[in-house]
Amino acid sequence: xxxxxxxxxxxxxxxxxxxxxxxxxxxxxxxxxxxxxxxxxxxxxxxxxxxxxxxxxxxxxxxxxxxxxxxxxxxxxxxxxxxxxxxxxxxxxxxxxxxxxxxxxxxxxxxxxxxxxxxxxxxxxxxxxxxxxxxxxxxxxxxxxxxxxxxxxxxxxxx
Numbered sequence: 001x002x003x004x005x006x007x008x009x010x011x012x013x014x015x016x017x018x019x020x021x022x023x024x025x026x027x028x029x030x031x032x033x034x035x036x037x038x039x040x041x042x043x044x045x046x047x048x049x050x051x052x053x054x055x056x057x058x059x060x061x062x063x064x065x066x067x068x069x070x071x072x073x074x075x076x077x078x079x080x081x082x083x084x085x086x087x088x089x090x091x092x093x094x095x096x097x098x099x100x101x102x103x104x105x106x107x108x109x110x111x112x113x114x115x116x117x118x119x120x121x122x123x124x125x126x127x128x129x130x131x132x133x134x135x136x137x138x139x140x141x142x143x144x145x146x147x148x149x150x151x152x153x154x155x156x157x158x159x
Contacts, residue, residue, distance in 0.1 A: 017104055018042070019135040024096040025088065027112055027135050029104040030054055036061065045095025048087050050107040054100075063091070069107045073143030077107075078151055081114040088115045105137050110144040117152045121159055124152040 016035045018028035032038065033047060034057045049056065049066040056064040065087045067080050084099075088111070091097025101107035109131060116127040124145075132138045140148060 017137075018098065019104075021112055021131055021134045022092075022116075024092045025112060025115070026096065026098045027104050027108050027131075027138070028098055028100045030100060030102050032104070033057060033098060033100045039098065042098075043096045044098045046087065046091030046097040048084060048091070048097060048099040048108075048111065049101075050084070050099060050111050051101045054102070067111070069101070071101065071106045071141060073141050075143065076147070077110055077114075077144050078147045080111070081118070081151060084111040085115050085118050088112070089119070103137070104135070105139050106141045106144060109135065109138040110140045110148060113140065113148050114151060117148065117155055121156065122152075123156060124149045127152070 016032040016038055018026050018032040020026055036058055044062060046063045050069050052068045052070060067084060069075055088097055099108040099112050113127045113131060117124060
């Protein structure tokens with residue numbers, strides 16, 4: 001399936017939504033990424049944008065990386081895990097990181113799940129249980145979930 005900007009329907013909330021997943025890793029929505037006061041109060045230093053047509057609001061105040069993901073079950077997300085894992089790890093070591101997409105439900109959650117699977121060496125089911133205990137709205141789309149399950153299998157079979 002050909003992806004296009006027209007296929008990306010994102011409903012942005014005007015209310016900031018951000019949750020602490022692990023010590024220095026946060027998942028949130030687009031509105032949270034625009035709330036400079038909130039980001040500063042938390043101590044965010046890095047922001048990973050996981051979506052298209054999303055602005056880096058404060059490039060002079062935070063370290064940004066953008067991964068242009070569509071929230072579609074046809075989007076192949078696995079190819080971005082190495083890049084996102086490295087950036088999340090950098091943010092985790094150097095300060096605090098916010099990973100966000102439009103609603104903070106699927107794309108950002110999927111990248112954080114990949115990081116948890118890789119760094120904690122836990123299966124998908126455990127990673128998603130832990131993440132959902134912190135962010136109730138977390139819900140990777142079916143395509144992302146399938147890829148995360150396969151990724152988990154590949155990571156864990158090495159151990």
